[in-house]
Amino acid sequence: QQQVKQSPQSLIVQKGGIPIINCAYENTAFDYFPWYQQFPGKGPALLIAIRPDVSEKKEGRFTISFNKSAKQFSLHIMDSQPGDSATYFCAATPRAGNNRKLIWGLGTSLAVNP
């Protein structure tokens, strides 16, 4: 059962565009929502993360928007660059002690054309 649904599966934008990747979850116990970036041949690396007490978080050109009532969160990449071409994964983890089990979306392959 896919508990975190990610869309789109793939995305192509021109340099300078603003790709948006969306994720939806069902479990209201989730309280930590990271985005990971993965380049070919590498492991995923944390890009940015948010907790549900805020609606938006920015780090450089990357922004997470969070809608708690809709149980949705999205990643926006401002002024996208060819170097941003990678696969992006959203994830979520539930509240509860030392639980560290991340539930992952299936990923979005982003291509930024020069």
Next chain:
Amino acid sequence: DAGVIQSPRHEVTEMGQEVTLRCKPISGHDYLFWYRQTMMRGLELLIYFNNNVPIDDSGMPEDRFSAKMPNASFSTLKIQPSEPRDSAVYFCASSFKAGNTEAFFGQGTRLTVV
């Protein structure tokens, strides 16, 4: 720190053979995770450890898979006997107990079972 170190980077084996994947987590990290990544199923958590103790192995596909963590600096994932459907990239990741739940991934082991 050199990060999470996995070996081998690539493994090609024949169906029915035993395969052992190795991982050295980042020093001081309390959690260790084993993931499997395929195009069809994305990132799947197989098992994770806290202080060398397996916490959740519900993602281990079947009895052919086993994982151990004999000490804080070493873990293995073993597949015996291997099957072609086990072909995937296997990632090891580690994280701290306290603070945020960022997982640091290794470079992965690409396993091909022929």
